Each structure stands twice: as structure tokens, then as C-alpha cells.
Amino acid sequence: MAVLLGVLVVGYFVLAGLDYGVAMVARERSDYDRIAVFFLANEVWLVGAAGFLIGAYPVSEGELFGAHGVPVGVALLGVVTVTAAYGMRLFTRGRVLDAVAKIGGIVATAGWGAALAGMAFGSTARHDPAPLGSALLDPAAASGNLTPSVMGAAVAVVLFAVHGWAFLNRRWAALGATSAAIVAAVLLVGWRLQWTPADAATLDVVVPIAWVVVPLLLLIQAITWWMFRDTLRPLPHAASHETPPDRAPRIPA
Amino acid sequence: MSVLDIARLQFATTTIIHFLFVLVTLGLVTLLVAMQTAWAVTGRDKWLRHTRFWGRLYVINYFLGIATGVVLELQFGLNWAGLSHRLGNVFGTPLVIETLVAFMLESTFLGLWIFGFGRLPKWLHTALIWLVALTAYVSVFWIMAANSFLQNPVGYEQGPDGVIRLADLGALVTNPTFVMALPHVVTGAIMTGGFILAGISSWQLLRRTTDRAFFRTSLRLGVVVAFVGSLFTMGFGYAQFAFVTSVQPTKFGDDAAREAAVAQFTERFGPGDYDPPAYAAVSLGFMILIGTALFLVGLFMPLFFKDLIIRLRVPLVLLLLALPLPFVAAILGWLTREGGRQPFAAYGLLPLDEAITPGLSAGPMMTGYVAFTGILAVLALTNWALIARAAHRGAPLAPDTAIPSAAGTVTHIAAPAHRVGAGGRVATVERDSPASARRNGSAHTTFAQNGEGLTWLSY
Numbered sequence: 145m146a147v148l149l150g151v152l153v154v155g156y157f158v159l160a161g162l163d164y165g166v167a168m169v170a171r172e173r174s175d176y177d178r179i180a181v182f183f184l185a186n187e188v189w190l191v192g193a194a195g196f197l198i199g200a201y202p203v204s205e206g207e208l209f210g211a212h213g214v215p216v217g218v219a220l221l222g223v224v225t226v227t228a229a230y231g232m233r234l235f236t237r238g239r240v241l242d243a244v245a246k247i248g249g250i251v252a253t254a255g256w257g258a259a260l261a262g263m264a265f266g267s268t269a270r271h272d273p274a275p276l277g278s279a280l281l282d283p284a285a286a287s288g289n290l291t292p293s294v295m296g297a298a299v300a301v302v303l304f305a306v307h308g309w310a311f312l313n314r315r316w317a318a319l320g321a322t323s324a325a326i327v328a329a330v331l332l333v334g335w336r337l338q339w340t341p342a343d344a345a346t347l348d349v350v351v352p353i354a355w356v357v358v359p360l361l362l363l364i365q366a367i368t369w370w371m372f373r374d375t376l377r378p379l380p381h382a383a384s385h386e387t388p389p390d391r392a393p394r395i396p397a
Numbered sequence: 398m399s400v401l402d403i404a405r406l407q408f409a410t411t412t413i414i415h416f417l418f419v420l421v422t423l424g425l426v427t428l429l430v431a432m433q434t435a436w437a438v439t440g441r442d443k444w445l446r447h448t449r450f451w452g453r454l455y456v457i458n459y460f461l462g463i464a465t466g467v468v469l470e471l472q473f474g475l476n477w478a479g480l481s482h483r484l485g486n487v488f489g490t491p492l493v494i495e496t497l498v499a500f501m502l503e504s505t506f507l508g509l510w511i512f513g514f515g516r517l518p519k520w521l522h523t524a525l526i527w528l529v530a531l532t533a534y535v536s537v538f539w540i541m542a543a544n545s546f547l548q549n550p551v552g553y554e555q556g557p558d559g560v561i562r563l564a565d566l567g568a569l570v571t572n573p574t575f576v577m578a579l580p581h582v583v584t585g586a587i588m589t590g591g592f593i594l595a596g597i598s599s600w601q602l603l604r605r606t607t608d609r610a611f612f613r614t615s616l617r618l619g620v621v622v623a624f625v626g627s628l629f630t631m632g633f634g635y636a637q638f639a640f641v642t643s644v645q646p647t648k649f650g651d652d653a654a655r656e657a658a659v660a661q662f663t664e665r666f667g668p669g670d671y672d673p674p675a676y677a678a679v680s681l682g683f684m685i686l687i688g689t690a691l692f693l694v695g696l697f698m699p700l701f702f703k704d705l706i707i708r709l710r711v712p713l714v715l716l717l718l719a720l721p722l723p724f725v726a727a728i729l730g731w732l733t734r735e736g737g738r739q740p741f742a743a744y745g746l747l748p749l750d751e752a753i754t755p756g757l758s759a760g761p762m763m764t765g766y767v768a769f770t771g772i773l774a775v776l777a778l779t780n781w782a783l784i785a786r787a788a789h790r791g792a793p794l795a796p797d798t799a800i801p802s803a804a805g806t807v808t809h810i811a812a813p814a815h816r817v818g819a820g821g822r823v824a825t826v827e828r829d830s831p832a833s834a835r836r837n838g839s840a841h842t843t844f845a846q847n848g849e850g851l852t853w854l855s856y
Contacts, residue, residue, distance in 0.1 A: 184508040187463070188501045194470050195500070199493025202485020206478030210754040213475045217765050220471055221772060224464035228776055231460025234511075234854045235453075235783055343486040345563040350493050357497040364505050372512065 145200060145347065148354045150334060151362075152196050156189035157256070157326050160223075163187065165308020167226060167249030168301070175312055176233060176242060181372045183230045185365050190223065192361075199350045203340040212259045215293060219255025222248050253304045254297040261296020264333040303329075314376070403762045404476040404753055407769065409735070411469050413728055414773045418462025418780070420727055423537065423583070424590025425455040426530045428622065437523040446611060448526075449514075449853055450792035451594070454784050456511055456854060461780040463504070465773055470496070476762075478754035480742050484546075487553045487563045488743075491543040499536035503529055514853050537583060538570075545575035548738055549644040550746045561746075573640040578734070581633035585730075588626025588691070589723040594619025595694070596720035597788045599713035608791050609707075617701055620716070624695040631688055634730075641737075645744055647673055648737035658745075666748050670740065677736035684729035687722050694719070793853075 163186050166179040179186075197205040209216050226248030229241050303325055310318035341347060369376075398406075429452055436444035470492075473481055480488065509517070510525040517525070546552075552568030553561040569575070598616035606612055638649055646654035659671045697716070700706035707713065738744045742752035 181508070181512050184460075184463075184511075185505050188504040191467055191470060191496050191504075192501045194467075194474075195493045195496025198470070198473060198481065198485065199489035202481040202489045205474045205489075206481035206485070206754065209471065209474030210478040210756075213754075213757075213765075214761060216471065216475060217769075220468060221768060223467060224769075224772055224776070227464045227467075228461055228779070231457075231463070232779065232783065234460065235457055235787065342489065343560075343562040346486045346490055349490055349563065349566055353494060354497055357502070361497075361501055361505065364502070364509075368505065368509055371509070371516070 145341065145351050146334070146339070148351070148358055149193070149196055149200065150331065151358055152189060152193035153334070154327050154330050155362075156186075156193050157330055158323050159186035159189055161253075161304045161307045161322075161326055162311050163230070164222075164226060164249035164253045165304040165306070166312060167230075167245045167308070168253070168305045169309045169312065170242065170246065173237070173239075173242060176230070176245060178312065178375060179308075180230060180233065181375060182369065183227075185368055187223070187227060192358075196350075196354060200342050200347060200354075201339055202342055204337070207340075208263060208337070212262050215255050215259035215262055215297075217255075219252050219259055222250070222252025222255050224248075226252055249304075250301060253300045257296040257298070257300025258293035259296075260300070260329065260333045261292040264336045265292035265296075299329075398759070398763075400757045400759050400762055401750060401753055403759060403766050404757070405749070407476065407762075407766045408469075408472055410766075410770050411465060411472060411773060412735075413731070414777050415462070415465040415469050416727060416731060417724055417777060418458055418465055419537075420586050420589040420724060421458040421593065421784075422455065422462065423533055423586035424588070424593060425451055425458070426526070426533050427587050428590050428594065428618070429455060429526055430530045433523050433526050437519055443611070443614065446792045447615060450611075451615070453787050453854055454593075454597075456507075457783045457787060458780055459507060461776050461783070464776060466500075468769060468773065476754055476757070477742070477752050480747065480752040483559055483747055483751070484550075484553075484561055484743055487550070487561055487569075488543060488546055490563055490566065491539040491546070491569060495536050495539035495543070499532045499539060503532035503536060506532065511854065534583070537586075538579060541579045541582060542569045542572070542575055545569070545572045545578060547743045548572075548574035548641075548734070550743045573644050577633050577637040577640055581630060581637060581730075584626050584629035584633060585723070585727055588623055588630050589727070591619045591621070591623030591626050592691070592694075592716070592720055592723050595623055595716045599716040600788065601791060602707050603710065603713050603717065606791060611792055613704070613707065616706065616713075616716075620694060620697050620701075620706070623691070624698060627688070627692045627694060631692060634685075634688065645738060647671060648677070662745065669748075673737045673739050677733050677739075680729040680732035680736065684726050684733065687726040687729070691719065691722055691726070 159182070162179055163183050166175060170176050194205075197208075226245050229245035229248055233241050233245070303322060307319065307322040307326070310316075310322055342350070429448060432444050432451065433448040435441070436448055473492075506525050506528045510522065510529055513522055513525065546569055549572055550561075551572050552563065552565040554564045555561045594615045596619070598612040598619060601612040602609065602616065642649045642654075646658040650658070655672075662671045663669070694716075697706050697712050700709065700712055705712075740749050741747060742749050
């Protein structure tokens with residue numbers, strides 16, 4: 145069960161990290177396009193992870209998000225922004241949308257970095273299974289040591305930026321390294337937290353379903369990447385039509 | 398405003414905006430299945446054009462709406478930790494089934510469908526839209542099951558600590574507040590899909606589109622679907638009364654039942670106001686009024702004869718004006734359903750003040766509410782603007798299923814002018830309307846094949 149949660153959360157941060165990282169370091173319009181095909185498939189892992197959290201760890205879900213509502217809220221604003229921008233880019237072109245995607249990517253990354261660091265190193269980490277909301281009412285938490293959050297946000301922004309850069313430039317070894325770093329960070333946070341699973345009767349329903357669906361989903365997403373594998377090849381003149389109008393190549397009438 | 402008021406307002410606002418997207422998604426995907434299957438079976442280009450034109454509107458709506466669902470889902474943890482804590486064992490079960498079995502698969506299939514146009518074999522691509530629709534329906538099924546549990550908690554047993562455990566999953570899907578509400582919502586969305594087709598086609602026919610045959614087809618299809626959808630929406634809507642009254646006496650019950658329930662609630666939860674707010678009843682009245690008016694769309698069907706529905710023009714104006722009404726009716730319906738179970742998060746089981754996350758403070762809550770509502774409102778308005786623009790532009794003339802060649806050059810008739818560079822000589826090519834696209838039908842546009850395969854969307 146912890147494995148399933150791990151796969152879903154890691155899946156989200158590694159894959160959506162590409163969306164946000166690419167947005168952060170993109171310089172040409174075509175840079176954004178190179179992740180656009182996979183964008184939707186990457187973002188769904190967030191919904192899956194949150195859903196599994198609600199179903200399999202409802203108490204932990206309430207405590208975690210309740211105690212870290214501010215950074216999670218910020219991350220969510222970023223996710224909403226970057227998702228809308230990527231979506232709109234499919235229909236209408238403009239540098240404004242690229243900029244919005246960039247801002248959204250940065251905000252989402254910083255928000256998640258702060259939230260994860262707060263969960264791992266803040267005062268709620270490894271807390272006793274105390275009454276609900278105690279973390280928020282705890283004066284120590286309220287006065288708050290913000291250092292972990294700020295550090296977390298900064299580290300996440302740098303890490304995702306390198307992650308996106310490695311993807312754009314086809315540096316597969318670097319991409320492996322950033323992915324490993326993301327996996328390690330997520331597992332560290334998971335290990336530092338106290339998890340309260342749902343009741344056995346609930347898990348008997350939820351966990352078998354997840355064991356069927358999550359591998360199936362991995363398979364379908366792998367097929368998606370395989371099907372669009374030609375987009376992963378280096379592109380000699382990737383930006384030919386996506387450059388801004390003033391630099392657009394002339395096309396014979 | 399109290400923290401509880403803000404949290405409720407935030408959930409209500411997010412849900413309302415979210416549901417505006419849901420109606421379009423669910424309504425259009427049902428019609429897309431029909432259109433694309435018609436294309437796959439008959440091989441007629443007409444149905445491919447319909448699939449692409451309405452599919453474009455569908456995808457706009459999906460992409461801009463997806464974020465609203467994420468916000469909704471995470472709000473349970475952010476603002477309603479008491480609900481997760483006390484009822485999570487049961488309430489979370491349908492939610493997790495929905496996200497894993499339905500939503501994640503739906504979005505993955507949809508990504509394949511969008512970018513697979515022209516790249517995948519026809520039958521496989523058609524199968525994908527079936528899968529998108531199927532998972533969308535599974536999604537509605539489990540979300541409605543979760544909502545119905547909050548309306549009428551069933552299938553659980555309660556421990557001494559107040560925490561409940563799942564006792565019977567089957568009870569969640571035979572819940573009296575579920576069995577008629579599910580088809581009511583589904584057929585309401587299909588009805589909305591019909592009105593979207595009819596309304597947009599009416600706009601095109603009113604402005605005397607050159608693509609008359611195309612929009613004549615979708616007008617007729619839309620009117621028929623709107624009528625049939627309306628019939629079933631009303632049927633399942635009225636059928637709900639008996640079911641709901643039997644388990645929610647303070648919503649629609651008679652005075653005796655209501656008073657008995659209030660006395661019981663007072664005994665269990667202490668004195669308080671257990672009558673639902675007035676807006677629940679008011680909303681119901683106006684919803685029924687609108688629903689009845691929409692049902693009259695059936696009167697336009699005889700006007701198919703000799704295309705009177707188009708030639709008289711008045712029906713087109715009426716259909717265009719009717720376009721917002723299914724959305725208004727749906728919101729009023731939800732205000733009745735949700736308002737009618739107040740002041741409970743889960744009717745008769747968990748009062749609102751025990752459901753909220755303890756220790757929240759009003760300042761940050763209000764900031765969060767304003768920020769999220771602002772961005773969601775921008776999403777909704779942008780969605781309608783983009784849909785209106787795409788609808789106004791009409792359908793590309795020739796279906797473009799060409800698989801881009803290895804050289805990265807395809808023939809594509811319908812690229813907007815700005816994609817080929819406003820400063821270039823090709824900027825003289827105007828492609829703002831189907832008519833001008835037709836005039837310039839021989840113009841070729843090159844695009845670097847980044848694997849985007851997006852051209853069918855960015856018309």
C-alpha cells in the first residue's frame with residue numbers, strides 16, 4: 145500500500161516535474177511543445193495521488209494538507225495556472241501564455257518544495273498521532289520556522305529546472321540523476337511522516353483496485369511515450385516555425 | 398464571515414464552476430462517440446468534420462476545466478479535515494475509485510486521442526473516444542456515489558470514537574439518494590450537449606454560414622438530443638422526490654416528518670437550526686420552471702419539415718438564447734440538493750462545524766478564497782471565450798488526416814495566419830472564416846513536426 149502511494153506521488157513529481165521544469169527553462173515556443181504531448185498524462189498523477197491519499201490514508205490526508213495548507217494552496221494555484229496555460233497553448237498561440245506557463249511552473253514547484261520540506265522537517269514531522277488539527281494549534285508550528293520551507297522551495301526550483309533542461313536537451317544521464325534525486329526526496333518525506341492508514345475494510349476494497357489500475361496506467365502511459373518517441377529525438381531545427389514572428393522563416397507563397 | 402462560512406462558500410463556488418465544465422465534457426463526449434463512430438462505420442468525411450469541430454470545443458473545455466477538479470479534490474484535505482478524519486473510511490472509497498479507475502485513465506486516453514488524430518489507425522482512434530466516454534461515465538458514477546453518501550450516509554458502522562468504517566460498499570450504489578440522481582445528472586448533461594449543438598449551429602445558420610449543410614446536421618441532431626435528454630432529465634428528476642423525501646425529511650418532507658427529524662437532530666447534536674435555507678426551495682422552483690421550458694424544444698422537431706426550423710429563423714434565435722439555460726438549471730438543482738441537507742456535511746451524521754479543519758483562521762482563508770475564485774472565474778470566462786471563438790470560426794473544410802511526412806511538411810488547409818509569421822509574405826493569407834479558408838484552400842503551410850500533431854486543434 146505504501147508502495148502504491150509512493151508510485152503515485154513519485155510519478156507525479158518526476159513526470160509533472162518535467163512539465164514545470166520545461167516551462168521554467170523554456171526559451172523557445174517549441175520547447176514548451178516538446179512536453180505538451182505528455183502534459184495531461186503527467187498531471188493526472190497528482191489527482192491519482194491525492195485520491196489515493198483520501199481513500200487509503202484519509203486521516204493523514206487531512207492532517208498533512210490541513211497543517212501545510214498555505215504552501216499546498218500556493219502549489220495548487222501554480223498547478224491550476226500552468227495547466228490552463230498549457231491547455232490554452234493548444235488552441236491559441238502567444239508569448240503571454242508561455243509566460244503564464246512559466247510563472248505557473250515556478251509557483252507550483254516552489255509551493256510543492258515548501259510543502260514537502262515543511263512536512264519533512266517542520267514541527268509536524270513524526271508527530272504523535274495527536275488529535276486532529278493539533279499541529280495547527282501547536283504554538284511552535286504557528287510561530288513557525290520557515291527555513292525548511294524556503295530552502296525546500298529553492299531546492300525544488302533548481303532541481304526541476306535541471307530536470308526540465310535535461311529533458312529538453314536530451315541529456316538522458318542527467319535526467320536519470322534528477323529523477324533519482326526527486327524519488328529520493330519524496331521517499332525521505334514519506335519516511336519522516338507518521339502515516340495513519342484507513343480502516344481494514346476500506347483498504348480491502350481500495351488496495352486491490354489500485355494494484356490493478358496503477359500498473360495498467362503505467363503500461364498505457366509507457367505506450368503513450370513509445371508512440372510519441374519520435375518527439376524525443378534531437379531536433380536539428382526544432383524552432384523553425386515556432387520562433388517569434390520577427391524571426392520566422394519566410395515561406396514561399 | 399466565519400471560517401466555516403468562507404469554507405462553505407469556497408466549496409460551493411468551486412463546485413459550481415467545476416460543474417459548468419462537467420456538463421459540457423459529459424454532454425459533448427457522448428455526442429463525439431456518436432459522431433466518430435458514424436465516421437468509422439460509414440467513412441463519410443462529414444462525420445469526421447463533425448468529430449473534429451465539436452471535439453475541438455470539447456478539448457478546450459476539458460483542458461480549462463481539469464484544474465477545477467483538482468482544486469475541489471484537495472479542498473477536502475485543506476478545509477474539511479474533520480470530514481476526512483471522521484468519514485474518510487467510507488467517503489474516501491468512491492473518491493479513490495473515481496480518481497484511479499476513471500479520471501486518470503480518462504485523461505491518459507484523452508491525451509492519446511488528441512495527439513493520435515492522424516497518427517493512429519481509425520478503429521483504434523475511435524476506440525479511444527469510447528474509452529474516454531466510458532471512463533467519464535465511471536467517474537460520474539463514483540462521484541455521485543460519494544455525494545449521495547453525504548446526502549444519506551449508508552453502508553457504514555460507527556465506532557465509539559465517532560469514526561466510521563466501511564460495512565457495505567454495495568449500499569453506497571443502491572443508496573436512495575443515488576439511484577435516481579445519477580441518471581438525472583447524466584441525462585441532464587446529455588441534454589446540455591444537445592443544446593450546445595443546437596445553439597452553436599443556430600448561431601452559424603443565423604449568420605448565414607456557407608457551411609449550411611454541416612450545421613443543418615448538427616442543429617437537427619442537437620434538437621433531438623436536447624429533447625430526449627430533457628425528457629429523461631425531467632423523468633428522473635421527479636422520480637427523485639419520493640426517494641429523497643424518504644431519507645431527508647427536512648428537505649422535501651411534510652411538516653410532521655420534518656418536525657420529527659428536527660427533534661431527533663436536536664436530541665443528538667444539541668439545539669440548532671436544522672431547517673434548510675430558503676434558497677434550496679427557491680432554486681427548486683426555478684429549476685423546474687426552466688426544465689419545463691427546455692422540454693418545449695420538442696416542438697421544434699416538426700419544423701425539420703422542409704427546413705422550416707432554419708427558414709423561419711425565430712426557432713434559431715430561441716435555441717441560441719436557450720444555450721445558457723441548462724447550465725442555470727443545473728446550478729439551481731445543485732443548490733437544492735446541497736442546500737437542502739444543511740446544516741450537515743453528512744446528513745444526520747456529521748454537522749458542518751465538526752467537518753471543518755480545526756484551527757483555520759479567517760484571514761488566510763479569505764485570501765485563499767479570493768485567489769482561487771479569481772483564477773477559476775478567469776478559467777471559466779476564458780473557456781467560454783475560446784469556445785465561442787472556435788464555434789464562430791466554424792469547421793475546417795477538408796478533413797486533415799494526413800500523417801505528417803518524415804520531412805516535416807504536411808498539407809494543412811486551416812492554419813491561422815499568425816502561425817506562418819505575420820511578417821512573412823504568407824501573412825496575406827487570411828484564414829479567419831470557413832469561407833476564406835475555402836478561397837485559400839490550396840495554400841500549403843509547413844510546420845516543423847515536433848510531434849505536436851496539434852494542427853487540428855489550433856484552427
